[in-house]
Amino acid sequence: MLWRMLRGSWRHRRVRLGVATLSMLLGAAMTSALINLSFDVGSQTGRELRAYGANILLLPRGASLTPGGTREGRGIRERDLAALDGIPAVVGYAPSLYLVADVQGRPLAAGGVVFERLQAMSAWWRVTGSWPAAPDEALLGVSAARSLGLAPGDRIAIGYHDAKRELVVAGLVETGGAEDNQVLVPLPVAQALAGQPGQVGLVQVSALVAGQSLVEVAGAIEARLPDIQARPLRQFAQAEESVVAKVRLLLALVAAVVLGVAALAVGSTMFTAVVERRAEIGLMKALGAAERRVAALFLADGIGVGAIGGLGGYAAGLGVAALIGQQVFHATLQPNPLGLPVTLAVATGVALAASIWPVRQALAIDPAVILRGE
Amino acid sequence: MLIRLLGDSLRRRTRRAAVAILAISVGTALAAALLGISLDITEKMAREMRSYGANILATPDSGDVQLEVGGITIRPPAARGGIDETQLVKLKTIFWRNNVVGFAPFLSAIVEVRDQQVALTGTWFDRTLTLPAGASVRTGADTREKAASTSTFRTGVRVIAPWWQVEGKWANDEDPGAAMVGSALARRLGLRVGDAFTAHYAGRPLALRAVGLVSTGGYEDEQIFVGLTTAQGLLGLSRGADKVLVSALVEPDDRLRPDLRGRDPAQMTPEQYATWYCSPIMGAIVTQVKEVLPNADVRPIRQIAEAEGGFLSKVGLLMTLLTATALAASALAVMTAMTASVLERRTEIGLMKAIGADAGQIALVFLSEAGLMGLVGGLLGYVAGLALAAFVGQQVFAAAVSPPPAVLPVSIALALGVALAGSALPVRQAVRLDPVSLLRGR
Amino acid sequence: MMSAVVRAEGLTKRYNGRVHALAGVDLTVARGEWLGVMGPSGSGKTTLLNLIGCLDRPSAGRLLIAGDDVTTLSQAELVRFRRNHIGLIFQQFHLIPYLTALENVMLAQYFHSLADEAEARVALERVGLGERLHHLPAQLSGGEQQRVCIARALINQPSLILADEPTGNLDQANEERVMDLLRELHAAGHALIVVTHDPAIGDLADRLIYLDHGRVVREQGLRPLAGGALVR
């Protein structure tokens, strides 16, 4: 009989129920969108910053960043670096070997680098011409190019002690930093010049700060590469950690606000839906219905609206979150596993809570008073 | 009679009216809060990003090739100290002076300590500068005025590089013998906090004491830092620095008026240039720094500046999209609530029609009621939204967000519009129906 | 017949194309005449009243009220026509719950032209509710509510008052009062069409028609009209 009554009442009150479900759906959609966003957005914004340079430096143990470049003789074995791929927080790394070389007869800092790796961490570099691709191509800093009078396509002679190489300038780079006064060459070239095959002096590592601090990531690196010291760059570590934490907190609070607001809106709709039917409650009581029966009828209504609106809203919210993720980060956000249960719980919880009070009130009032109207 | 009707309807249907007003104010609160936050977020986040340190670099204007290793530039002695540090106080007279968070001059030399070659850099650690009353400050692209009162501000490394981790104490700028030693260098030299040591430059000795050890993970770990005057004395200069770092609050270029984006300021009309000049973007601020440091080459530190710009744009876009979603959702929710409250009163509409009300009169009654509720709900919601925005701002940025005044009219207009739109639809529909079916109940 | 307030020819109302609520009713009501309508439940009495009250449109037939063919009027014109010519009294009263007795009456004035509190007060005093002006419908008895409804119907001086079982929900005493009021309205020159199940009220009419299955099955003149108009 309960089912029959529900079916009748639902068919009869299509519009009102539609309205209540719609409002539930909207609230649940906002909730689910934000829960899903706030889960992943912190790491996404962190990832965004990772295109702007390293935040951890790897040096051979005991070596230092001295004005003359790293000490010769002691280096990092290039093949050891594969171990970095096993650390999830590491999103990229770029090995390098720096020398103060004799370039066209003048002293200039020359860096041997792996261009593909470097490029992924250097969103702010402006290259005219092209990034070097061939093993005999070099990237020349703009300031150095200006004073050396070189342009892309020109040949450049690089000497170190007795060794000497001639390369082609593939492009000019402007970074606004030290690189403007450097020449970057393929790593094997620098290794050959320095007589240190397979060795690198410095590795720039780009690591995500989501979840763990950079100090922890550095610790993990040192654990895997025992002959290496990993130095977090405090400038980036601190800034990123604080900025990412702010974004996270901001989103969490916005999510909380939206949640509260959605609960209020949904609650008020459910509330009116029940208040509207007070006469019905009075009539049922007058007909001799047990209070529990009446309550069950109305609460079933609430659960129905909550569940349908909550489910639909969850799906819609997931869509909104995905859309925002795509628009802002050009990435597919990972849905929060908590999204569905939380959204459903909030939706049905609110619907129930908002129904209980008016139902109880209506049950408490003498049916005669209710039946008389207003 | 209309007023009486509205008054009675709102007074005697308190609960229903309250629910509708609640729905409106809740929706408006959400809209106002998110609008307020998202309109203010770029500025707040820009301030947060300043923990990245300096984003503008000024160096002496010399065309020669420079050998830069280990974070310092090796220059021929003749080219040392090209920037006069006594002019730096003028950075606080530029148009965007309040966006200049701090700055510090640097003057480096390679010295010998315990038989090792190390970089020694003179700088300002923590200085309080004074801008006298009457100093000429910029108020526009080509307007100036005299500062009304004397102002002071703190600057130096401590302000622009908050990530320096110091063991021991910060050196005092006035103390010629105080030095801060990079932690890696100190380990190499066997120096500890409080130890005295001597640095030699061109055969001249300089007695120093390590008051603190610096660690940053970067090149600073390999250097010795002293007061700027100490370094100048060592190099035989009376004044001058060869690098100045400036930390300035900069908003992304997409905050610039759309028609000016990506254009060369030199090609702009005077009016466009004035607008460009008065926008808090990197280009304008660099131009203004150049104006007060005429013989310096001023450039943004692109690694920092672009990371910041990119990040701020993302966060801004994120908040904008969120706000748009929330706006749409709350507008829909409010419309739904209004629709429900009108639907509930269809019998009333039928009766009014039966006793001779025409469509216009009925619409007037219901829409003015909706308008009134929209107004009240909008105002309440605006106030609540401000409080929410303030709460979020306080929690996240420890500073009140200051939503622009435009949020008020926008919120009210929104509330009104949505309340009206939400009622108009069902009223229109009910007015079209014949009174018989409305009075019969359905 | 220029003095006819209502003139219906072949008035038909079908619902869903099948149910014939009214099937070709011919009817004339003279100015100032009191017409009683009786018939079994479902015979089309309310439907007839709704059509004459311009609340509904006939499916077929012609309907002239005060000389105007209302079947050709637009929706908006119907509303204007109704407020100028017709007063309605409902079995379920249909008062606005959040307006006082006085305000419910004033509402009709407001829609007609201008609300005039003094006039509305007089109307309520006329139906014996001078003491209950500021009570809400929920605070009035059924009979009192019906009297508010009557006051509202007569406030704009309509030439035709339609009442659908005005005493259906009332007890004997209240029924008497309402009947007295209807008599007064009749005496004041309003034409009345009263639908009723109650022969006592039917007997007050100048003329009585019986409906069954949407047709006039019987018609009975009870007394000659003042103007000597013929009873068909």
Ligand SMILES: Nc1ncnc2c1ncn2[C@@H]1O[C@H](COP(=O)(O)OP(=O)(O)OP(=O)(O)O)[C@@H](O)[C@H]1O
């Ligand atoms: N909206 C409608 N749709 C379908 N049928 C309808 C509709 N309204 C009325 N009817 C039918 O038209 C017929 C006449 O109805 P009406 O209300 O005029 O009867 P009535 O004579 O007033 O009866 P009662 O004395 O019970 O009030 C009935 O059979 C009713 O079922």
Ligand SMILES: [Mg+2]
């Ligand atoms: Mg009837």
